[in-house]
Amino acid sequence: MNCKETQRLLVPYINGDLESGEEEEFVRHIRHCPECYEELEVYATVFAGIRQLDGADEKIDYRTLVEDSLDHSEEDAIDEHFLSTYAFLLKTAATIILFYMLVRWFF
Numbered sequence: 001m002n003c004k005e006t007q008r009l010l011v012p013y014i015n016g017d018l019e020s021g022e023e024e025e026f027v028r029h030i031r032h033c034p035e036c037y038e039e040l041e042v043y044a045t046v047f048a049g050i051r052q053l054d055g056a057d058e059k060i061d062y063r064t065l066v067e068d069s070l071d072h073s074e075e076d077a078i079d080e081h082f083l084s085t086y087a088f089l090l091k092t093a094a095t096i097i098l099f100y101m102l103v104r105w106f107f
């Protein structure tokens with residue numbers, strides 16, 4: 001699976017719509033591709049934010065959001081962290097700001 005295919009599957013993956021073979025390949029690619037991992041992180045953060053805005057009660061730990069999801073998807077979890085906590089917080093803040101700007105522009 002290449003980067004283009006993987007990034008096309010980001011939203012179906014987050015929604016849990018992938019078939020198991022497809023999901024396996026997706027997770028394998030994400031684990032070895034920092035670029036797609038980062039992309040997944042942004043999508044997962046935005047989607048979790050939307051769920052919370054929709055009034056979901058669940059408490060979301062943004063720090064472990066992607067790792068939890070990937071660990072859930074694969075049998076042997078590999079402990080890899082591509083980003084420091086600081087960089088992740090910065091990106092999370094940027095994502096939320098971007099998201100609010102989009103909401104204000106389009107709705």
Ligand SMILES: [Zn+2]
Pocket residue numbers: 002003004006029033035036
């Ligand atoms: Zn990739």
